[in-house]
Amino acid sequence: MAGSSNNLSGGGLQCPLCSINNLSQQQFEEHKSSPQHRVKWLKHWYQNNKILLAQNKNGVEIITKGNLDGISTNHQTGQVVVYLPPSGQKVFQLVVKNTGQEPIILRQIEALHSCPSVVVSDNHGVCRGEKYVRVDCNTAARGLGVEQVPIAFQFKAETSDELFFIVRTVQVNVQDQVAEESGPTSVYKRPTPGQLLFISEDSIIPGVPLKKNQRPDGLSKKLPLNNYKYTKSLQLIAQKNFNPRKVTAELREEAKKISDMMKEGLTPQKYSMWYQTMLWLEEMQMELDIRYYSMEEAVLKQVPLRDYSSVPCVELRVPGLAENRPSVLKGDNVLVTHKGKKKPLYAGVVHEVKETSLYLAFGPEFMDTFIDNIRVSVNFQFNRHPLKVSHRALELIQRNPLNYLTFPSAPPAAACPITNIVPYNRKLENNREQMLAVRNIVNRTSRPAPYVVFGPPGTGKTVTIVEAIKQVLKLDPNSRILACTPSNSAADLIAVRLLEHVPSSQIFRMHATSRAISTIPDNLRDVSNVDRGIIYFPQDNKLWEYRIIVCTMVTAARVVSAGMPTGHITHVFLDESGHSMEPEALVPLSGLVSKDTQVVLAGDPHQLGPVIRNPQCFSSHSLFKNYGLDKSHSPAEGFNTQVVTKLLNNYRSHSAILKEPNEIFYNSELKVCGDQMLIHSLCNWEHLPRRQFPLVFHAVKGKDEREGTSPSFFNAQEVSAVVGWVKKLLDSKSPRIAGKDVGVITPYRRQVEKIRSQLRKVRGAENVKVGSPEEFQGDERLVVVISTVRASQDYMADDHVFKLGFLRNPKRFNVAVTRAKALLIIVGCPEILSLDEHWGRLLRYIQQSGGYKGHAFTQNTDLDDIIARFNTLDLRPVLGQDVSAREMAEAPEWRAEH
Ligand SMILES: Nc1ncnc2c1ncn2[C@@H]1O[C@H](COP(=O)(O)OP(=O)(O)OP(=O)(O)O)[C@@H](O)[C@H]1O
Structure with missing residues (x-):
């Protein structure tokens, strides 16, 4: 049985996976064999060994064969993705080939969780010593969305008892046109931070400022606005976490002042110092964050004359601009150097912010060297105003x-x-x-x-x-x-x-x-x-x-x-x-x-x-x-x-919409006082799973993905589901619903863009507001559709199941679910949302009240299912070894969200 040990110097044993400390030897042994620990360990083990399990080994190869149109295989991850139209079907083969000399026995083929979209059958039977085994893989669409199943092939060399596995993961991706168009446009590449630049203002060759107002600015500027930049010493102190003992002698006094202030808390006497320090700490973090947007070898293009008003501009394409990553405003500076050089540093002043590009105006020093499609290094600066x-x-x-x-x-x-x-x-x-x-x-x-x-x-x-x-x-x-x-x-x-x-x-x-x-x-x-x-x-x-x-x-x-x-x-x-x-x-x-x-x-x-x-x-x-x-x-x-x-009188929402946030955040003090006609106006809407209950949870088996170098997530299947709901709403005859009555809230910027872009094609949807919870704070709509984006499959395991990051934010949850007056539709992945305290509560309430729609949902995650199936395979030889403390210590960190 797998176990973990980590002897802490303070005495007692610790299981880092289960976050349990101070165990005696006996308690530790008991804990090691508990189901709770075993499941955690197996999840950790499976996660860490996914790539290893996917590898061909001992001369045995598993390859995809047959008509491979619409099928893509990733050899590194062992993933076979099958794209199907709604109600489509496809058959392909997984061919097991023994390229080695020694006979190998294929003992078992096991789908690691139930997945009716994928059926495997080996028409030769699993046979001894054969050079080839052909496994037919029948895939069939069962509604829009993504389903995947790891299929484990268990082998044994004839001359030894050692078992080994090769896993192929078959993913069935059923998409309609909307989901297909909303899919990734390029492969996601994690951006690497550019160099931290210490730039003095006078080393920058200025660009062309924004056009002066025709109408002169009359408003005087009597009170100057200083620069208020933090000092180098504060930066060094922050790097040492304000610990006076860790900084050099000359910084000790300043560090002590700050750490004393922190201990004392916010007081009227230190009010300004407290917040100044906080603002400077924020600024240091912003400087680190913006480096992720630096671009090496970015291309600058000539902007056609007709496209700029008075100042000649060049165009810089910026992935992620639409989602404010980075956030760039008119009048900001973008710094460039010629390819491979650190100096001179030219500022391009932002004259236009387009959907995916910026129009920059550089001074003559840069423009004299400019040729169309020139490559430069780009660094962004955030607006310090x-x-x-x-x-x-x-x-x-x-x-x-x-x-x-x-x-x-x-x-x-x-x-x-x-x-x-x-x-x-x-x-x-x-x-x-x-x-x-x-x-x-x-x-x-x-x-x-x-x-x-x-x-x-x-x-x-x-x-x-x-x-x-x-x-x-x-x-x-x-x-x-x-x-x-x-x-x-x-x-x-x-x-x-x-x-x-x-x-x-x-x-x-x-x-x-x-x-x-x-x-x-x-x-x-x-x-x-x-x-x-x-x-x-x-x-x-x-x-x-x-x-x-x-x-x-x-x-x-x-x-x-x-x-x-x-x-x-x-x-x-x-x-x-x-x-x-x-x-x-x-x-x-x-x-x-x-x-x-x-x-x-x-x-x-x-x-x-x-x-x-x-x-x-x-x-x-x-x-x-x-x-x-x-x-x-x-x-x-x-x-x-x-x-x-x-x-405490809520004038906005139907009682069913208000119920959960009222109990969770407001001690049930809120009274439902909205206009009865209005808040009940959609209680008989034809598409409600249950009449008189104006909440819908639409379970979608989507996939959360990223594209390009943008860290923002999107979910193409949820885009399709959201667009489907908006169309139904706008088509509604009784009652009639206009675009301005509908709001779509989603936490990720990329999803906002994808939904907006699809809604542009829907008649009557021009006035549908699509935005983040921040953009909806203070606003309301008759109907609100929420797309939660976070999905299962790939990221569920990567997120280590327990971390929902962006959605795991009670305030954002509260704002999102309290904007609707008469109808709230949530499109999301129940397996993931059920792991979050508040979303899980809302989901259970909707499910129990009959508002649930989409694939059947049980609390078990795919990963739990995988663990169960692994148990049916004989994994003892693989899992027999004890896990070292080091390996345990390397349990993946909960990942930061975007
Ligand atoms: N006394 C009232 N009688 C009827 N309707 C009211 C009353 N007060 C406010 N409303 C209506 O309630 C809705 C919400 O009002 P308002 O936007 O001012 O709330 P809020 O507290 O600022 O909301 P939030 O915190 O969500 O931004 C509006 O449609 C408003 O017209």
Whole structure:
């Protein structure tokens, strides 16, 4: 029996595979023979020996023969992939050939798990000493998707007792046209990081900057924006994990200061230092991450004259651009050197960001050497602007502390002179909490602390914020409002809703110059800083005149730079404030607000928080955490309503859609209050597996793949299933469903692109929104289709079954499953999703309620099945040896996800 031992110096034995420590010798022996350990070990063993098992050996070869059209064989992995159209069939042969001198006995042929799509039969019988055995392999399509089965051939040399195996894995890939078109366009090649470049700004030969605005920028820049680059010493200290004992003597004091700060936690005194250090750590990680996008021997092409406006550009194809890998904005620099050279370093300024390529404008120094199709080395630089403005906000805070916002205490009792509020949105009249929040914001009851509107998805936080802005505008004629969000889409949403009642002359939707104008909604053009196709900033006094400025938190830095006087803005509203890192949320505050300013925060600590890349960052903070809202409060505990309103009426979703997230994240406090007609409107939809239950889990045996050098996953079979659902929805006669009523959410960028590209061919699907959970935060649709992408087969084992990475993220799960009003359809691989706590729970609920569709699903994974079948083969000779501690220590690490 296989076992594992690892004697720890601290005493006691350890089984690294099962993560069990401190076992006595006897406990260890018992553990070794437990089924739990055996299964884990077999999985580990099979995973590590897959390639070895696939190899021809001892003179025996297994080759594919017959009509091999539509069949591809990978000799290294022993995988035979058979592509079939729906309801197609194909027969081919696996021919066993003994090329050696010694007779070999083929003892057994065993499919390692049941797979009705593949049937093997050897029409010669398994025979002694034969030179050839032909095994017929009949494959038949059983619905779209991928199924695969390892087939083990067990041999024995006639003259010895030694057994050996050769495994061939037959994969049946049934695809329709959509899945076929969505398949990989090139073989995936893991990118290798380029060299870490230490570049000083003056060693770069500049490119041609973006065209100057026709309309001169009137907005002044009174407050400078410094570079805020981290010091070399901080980098060295971070490399030593802030351990003062591990750094050189001259760095010891600084290292000690940081490690003391970390031990002490976030305090008002060290507030700026804490977040500055965190931002710098993030930046170091971003520098490492961006190296993966470096390109050796990239080709630069001449852009035809007709395709550029005024500046001659060259085109650089960038795989992964569409999925923001790397994220490149107009105006960024891309650095190139001539092939094989480290210098000179030329900057190409990004003038256009296309779907898969960039238009770059280089200075004459480079263009003089340019020939069409020239090969260069390319290094990307990330945009430091958001970091710089966050640093400046922290610096401003040092001069003018905002402890009353960042460490708020209970405000003095406040009077509420304005009580008679007639809401513009009449729906609010029936919601006491929303009206209370609006009234308290208008009466500035929380000052100087911020007023917090928080609550689960769909409880009307944004609606409340928008109503409060309108009321402040009406009831306080001297008010000037700044409304900010972390993303452009959320800011657009607020501006659109404001325009329902606020004259357009009073609203200014301010975009950053890097925003692609094509992404600005048409109904916002009139209130946007866009003129003749160019984004501009108005003169100071013009900007000061607007009653409401709506922009992202980062773009608010432009207002700070212009030196808008403190106190000019009377109200700052930050929606989705939990989604941004705290320093970013400070950008619209520091330098602009005083104790007289009413700050309002809205968000939900259980929805998406800030993205933190560097695991060294001490904690991932959003401004929201300062209010203790991350903890669940029972209704009895309550909050001080002078400062906080918790919204619990969900106006969005059908009760069945809400059930699981409500129980998992919100102590079942959420009440279903949506418009009954609307949330029940699809309960009788003809394609529901069970009427009156508007949730569907569509099990798809897909394959998660990558292509080119893009690390993002996609799943062609799920693309096909999603497109199928969207078509059914758009074809629906009763009720009628329009494209704008449907949203498709998927976690991987590549999948977003593949689905978008297929939906472009579907009539009526132009307005179907396809995006990541981040893009859907704050948004809702009548119907939401989720494609989870992660599938079984290849990656199931590679992921070591237990790690779902991207999907194993409760906040992303919560955002994705709470966007639908009347119908939620999940397309995914149940075998994989069942391994994740939250997805598994939702899957079981849908299955038990009759909403399940697709292949039958049992909890057993293919790998469990393989283990069972291996047991039927006589593996003792192979598995007999004890596993060394070293081999155990090499158990694969859980892999990082993308
Ligand atoms: N008092 C109300 N009565 C009826 N419908 C309401 C009410 N308040 C909000 N709604 C509706 O509920 C839906 C969700 O509102 P909103 O987007 O403001 O919620 P949210 O809390 O910001 O959601 P999320 O956190 O998911 O972004 C919208 O369709 C909105 O019109």
